[in-house]
Amino acid sequence: MSRMYGGPGGMGFNKMKFDDGTKPEITKEMLRRISAYFIPYWRQTAVVLVILLISSGLGVLPSIFIQHIVDDALPNKDMRLLLELVLISLAATVASGLIGVLQSYLNSYISQNIVYDMKNQMYRHLQKMPMQFYSNVKQGEVITRMTSDIAGIQGVFNSTVVNFASNLFILATTLGTLFVMNWKLAILGMCVVPLFLVPTRKMGRVRWNIAKQTQEKMSEQNHIIQETLSISGYLLMKLFTKEQKEFEGFQAVNAESTRLQIRESMAGRWFMMLLTTFTTIGPMLIYLYGGYLYIQGEITVGAIISFVALLGRVYGPFGQMTNLYVEINRSIALFERIFDYFDMEPVIVNKPEARDIDLAGADIVYEDVSFTYQKDKQALRHISFRAATGTMTALVGPSGAGKTTITNLLPRLYERQSGAIRIGGTDIRDMTLESLRSQIGLVTQDSYLFNGTIRENLMYANDEATEEEMIAACEAAYIHEFIMELPEGYDTVVGNRGMKLSGGEKQRIAIARVLLKDPAIIVMDEATSSLDTVSEYYIQKAMSLLLQNKTSIVIAHRLSTIMAADQILVVQDGTIVEEGRHEELLQLNGVYKDLHEKQFERHLLTDKEKWL
Known part of the structure; x- marks a missing residue:
């Protein structure tokens, strides 16, 4: 429920879950408000989903053709079949790339227009806020909401909707292909998934916390820059010779921000090492058990190679799907911060029956x-x-x-x-x-x-x-x-x-x-x-x-x-x-006379000082 602007006594802000490090609450009302921004672009979104489905289907074709190249074209020395399979694989790759360009355009079109709509809505809303709002709001807060927060929404479509749909389609088409090819190998390949799902989830939480701390330090940097390098702040800094002190303060915040960025980067490197190790186990098991099946005459060499190639298309989406909750929380947090402003209803508005009045000659x-x-x-x-x-x-x-x-x-x-x-x-x-x-x-x-x-x-x-x-x-x-x-x-x-x-x-x-x-x-x-x-x-x-x-x-x-x-x-x-x-008023011998006499005495003192 929307609330009135917090009256003369305060800003009316809610304490954001985003600010205290906990997950934002995802409610039906929140999802309804978010989806309202996507509804005007439902046609483009539908096209993107169709493109993702087609692209995921095309993605499995080269691996399938590898099996026929190894099992049919090469053993039979059939150059024509080899050329056809290579050309078809190449065509599938090119087609996937071309529709990927269209998908990228639509992604950008949808996200940019949502940001455009939201910025217009926010600017119009802020124009209606009372003076009290701007008297109490922190310096740069409005600009941050208008720029950084709303600009962050641009990645919501790509990082949540598109990524979720893309990974879901890739998993569906690839797993379906794997089970059709050989259900035994498919089950064996899936046994490796839990090994990297747990660290992926944990690392996502760690990197999110580090990223949050980094963002806070970046906000401190922006605050220092805005206060000390604006005209008024710069002049004050110069007049009180505080350049060294302000530099030391900025340097300290900048050093902490750099440390956090390095920490986040190295956390990712250790995570990638573990992930690479775990994802290597799957193909090794496929080669081991697949080799046994080959020796038993149940599978071909091409099928093993094709199976291993397709397996890589499964592990990646699984990891991204488990980490998706981090992106969802980040997106919800951004929307919460923006909606926090939208929920501040201006108290100074026109009455429904308000009318235009000519004020000329009026008391x-x-x-x-x-x-x-x-x-x-x-x-x-x-x-x-x-x-x-x-x-x-x-x-x-x-x-x-x-x-x-x-x-x-x-x-x-x-x-x-x-x-x-x-x-x-x-x-x-x-x-x-x-x-x-x-x-x-x-x-x-x-x-x-x-x-x-x-x-x-x-x-x-x-x-x-x-x-x-x-x-x-x-x-x-x-x-x-x-x-x-x-x-x-x-x-x-x-x-x-x-x-x-x-x-x-x-x-x-x-x-x-x-x-x-x-x-x-x-x-x-x-x-x-x-x-x-x-x-x-x-x-x-x-x-x-x-x-x-x-x-x-x-x-x-x-x-x-x-x-x-x-x-x-x-x-x-x-x-x-x-x-x-x-x-x-002078005859009343009250406050006005006292003010008058003090000003008169000050002017006399000023004139006297000129002669001394």
């Missing part, structure tokens, strides 16, 4: 809103206020007070636990998510830019905008002249997260992007707090145009930027403790 009303990230800590408590249309509402207060959380509830990036948020008298839960979010523009302190061109980043807001509209938005954001001074203008690549631009330049591009979107509601989340005076000046000018005739909620770190706000809400410990205009 924003918070009524007794409370929100909790974790069960033991309430982030917001009984938040109530009205942001009238065309006005600016400012949120101020210490870090961690809940200001950003208040604004994140408006576009339903998080879902409130109680209370109501209405725009124009309509609860935001009664609006479609697309219509709600498409009419809200958000500019944050650290505006995100894709590693593409300036044009691509701007047009992300409105891919139908004209060149003139794009330039007009950049002119309004006071960034057009800067862009035109770049060698490639609007086609300049900004780098990962916009690293080739300064903070002020990124912010102005972000403001231009929101201007191009032209939303009814604007949310500014400390958009100027970390900028220099010149950048702040231009952004303030851009903001004045951006907020004109818009309903806006502005989170301010610098109180000077919101002194002219229509109302200021002072947030502390998740609740509104003061509200009013700038002058009114």
Whole structure:
């Protein structure tokens, strides 16, 4: 049964059997879900099974023809018969190879398309997950599920379905041929099978455990690489001169991974030596007992040679069949990890009766809103206020007070636990998510830019905008002249997260992007707090145009930027403790005045330090 995403208090993950080293549970429900991915390709799968059956039948022909070559063509010196038998054997081998090519194509077609379908499904599903999911998930976890786990499914078809069917058909055709040729020798040959079935099963378990440990170390390697060689991690490593320490940590993990890989390889070598020894016993027994039967006149030399050749086609599939459970467990474990994500149902979804709403000229009303990230800590408590249309509402207060959380509830990036948020008298839960979010523009302190061109980043807001509209938005954001001074203008690549631009330049591009979107509601989340005076000046000018005739909620770190706000809400410990205009709040001699005086004193100290 699917479960709801684990709420604000947690990720909602189940402890995977795969993670603690035990076998994943194989249930009818699990098999039903897995088979659902194969059903669209049942025709191709059926063709593969027919090909496997034909190929297994062709595989026994050369060994049968060897008997006739030795018993008939060579003793009778019949060159014509010898040539015919050789050509037929060759034709059977070529035919088997040709249909094997078709089988390989179909295998690849089926597995690749299943991966394609699953990646599309996963990406679409992850798009619907709430912000809380991405706030709590481990770094690289989503990418691992999207790439490594789903890519591992590609081998499921080949390593389980195809291998099982292929080995089953080979065993059926070969054993049938052996018993038809001589049932006594066939039984003698099968007596050797238990000798290598037990070590094969045990070695499969040993190699699986070693492979699991190796995979864990590879994950540690990837984690170190991702953290220390990303832009932010690399910069931190350089600034704190931790290159040697990080190298030593990577070297240790890499050494352990290498040791495990060598161990796995050598375990396989010892196993192959034992297997080769055991599989040699069978032919020796056939030669011994077959020689006795030949002396007694019950069998021919060609039959003995043919029998030994066919026996090799039995031992291999038997070994693979006993080891198949390892592959099945591995496949089930991968599917469990993937289904663990699919079973996290998004809590922020459209109601069946949700409708598109025009938010232009609408008031924003918070009524007794409370929100909790974790069960033991309430982030917001009984938040109530009205942001009238065309006005600016400012949120101020210490870090961690809940200001950003208040604004994140408006576009339903998080879902409130109680209370109501209405725009124009309509609860935001009664609006479609697309219509709600498409009419809200958000500019944050650290505006995100894709590693593409300036044009691509701007047009992300409105891919139908004209060149003139794009330039007009950049002119309004006071960034057009800067862009035109770049060698490639609007086609300049900004780098990962916009690293080739300064903070002020990124912010102005972000403001231009929101201007191009032209939303009814604007949310500014400390958009100027970390900028220099010149950048702040231009952004303030851009903001004045951006907020004109818009309903806006502005989170301010610098109180000077919101002194002219229509109302200021002072947030502390998740609740509104003061509200009013700038002058009114100063007269209260409360939290706002204290914040104002501390900022004023800091500016005076900063100015004084410049002269010392």
